[in-house]
Amino acid sequence: MQGLLIAGRYRLADSIGSGGMGRVWRAHDEVLHRAVAIKELTAALYVSDSDQAVLLARTRSEARAAARINHSAVVTIHDVLEHDGRPWIVMELVEGNSLADEVKESGRVEAREAARIGLWVLRALRAAHSAGVLHRDVKPGNVLIGQDGRVLLTDFGIAQIEGDTTITRTGEVVGSVDYLAPERVRGHDPGPSSDLWALGATLYTAVEGRSPFRRTSPISTMQAVVEEEAAEPQHAGPLGSVITALLRKDPAHRPSAEQAEQMLAEAAEGRRPSAAQAFVPTQNLGPDAESRTGYGSGSGSGTGTGPQYTSGTGFPYGGETATPTPSHASATPTVIGPPAAP
Structure with missing residues (x-):
C-alpha cells in the first residue's frame, strides 16, 4: 500500500495508527503539496455488499458531522472519497x-x-x-x-x-x-x-x-x-x-x-x-453517619444530596444491597440526658 496514489491525488506514506474499523495513513497531497492523514475503512474488506452500503453511509456521516463543527480542538476533515470500492477520509494530520x-x-x-x-x-x-x-x-x-x-x-x-x-x-x-x-x-x-x-x-x-x-x-x-x-x-x-x-x-x-x-x-x-x-454522592459511613450525612433524619428519607440508601431498597442501578439501617419511630430524635433526681 505504501506509495499508492489515491484518487489521483493523495500518495500514501506510512501507517500511523489502526483500529477495529480502519487504518490511518500519513499521506502527501500532490495538488496542494501538504501532509495529510487518510483513514482507510478496512472493515469494508470483510463485510457483505449490504453492510458496505451502511459503512459508506457511516463514513459520510462522519465527514458531515465533523464539517458542522468549527473548533480548533476538533480534527478537520478535508475530503471523503471512494477508492477500490471502499470509503476513505482525508483529514488534518496531527503529529x-x-x-x-x-x-x-x-x-x-x-x-x-x-x-x-x-x-x-x-x-x-x-x-x-x-x-x-x-x-x-x-x-x-x-x-x-x-x-x-x-x-x-x-x-x-x-x-x-x-x-x-x-x-x-x-x-x-x-x-x-x-x-x-x-x-x-x-x-x-x-x-x-x-x-x-x-x-x-x-x-x-x-x-x-x-x-x-x-x-x-x-x-x-x-x-x-x-x-x-x-x-x-x-x-x-x-x-x-x-x-x-x-x-x-x-x-x-x-x-x-x-x-x-x-x-x-x-x-x-x-x-x-x-x-x-x-x-459526589454522600456515603453511609457508619453508625453515626446520620449526624454527618443527614441520612435517616426526620421521616427517614434523608436530607443529603446523594442517593438515599434505606433498608431493603438497594443501590441505584443495581449492585449490592445497602446495609439496613433502623427506621425512626418519630421525626423527633430521642435525647438522652442526666438521670432524674430521686
Missing part, C-alpha cells in the same frame, strides 16, 4: 500521540495535565453539541495530543447528527463498551451527558493507567458500567471529584457541560473544584 499511547508509554498522566486535556476535549464536545452532533465514542484512543501540546478530538465515525435518521441497526451496540454511558448500555437514546460520562471514564484511565470498568469480557464490562461504582482514583488529586461527578450513573445527576468546564479549569490550575462536591 503526536493519542492519549491511549501516552498512558501506555508512561503508565499514567499527571493530574493537572489530564485536567488540561479534559478541558480541551470538553470544549470540543460543547462545540459539537452546539452543532447538534453527539460524538458517542469518546475514549483515550480518539484524543490526540500534538507535539506542540494541542489537544484534538477525532473520529466522529459513529456520531449521531440531531435531526438525521440513525444508520445504526436495531440492537447494535455502537462505541467501546467500557466507555459507554450506563443509559446507553441499557438501550436508551444517548444525549450530551452520555459524552460527558465517557469523558469522565477517559480521564480516569488517564490518571490511573487503567479503564475504570473494563472486565474480562464485554458482557461483564457492561454489567460493571451499569451496576458498579468505579474504584476511587488514587492519583487524580483535585481532578478526582470531577471524575466522580462525570461518572454519576444517572445522567440527570451529572454536571452540565458549562459546570464541568469550570471544574476542569480549576483542576488544571491545581485547585480543588468546590462545585464538584455537590455532585
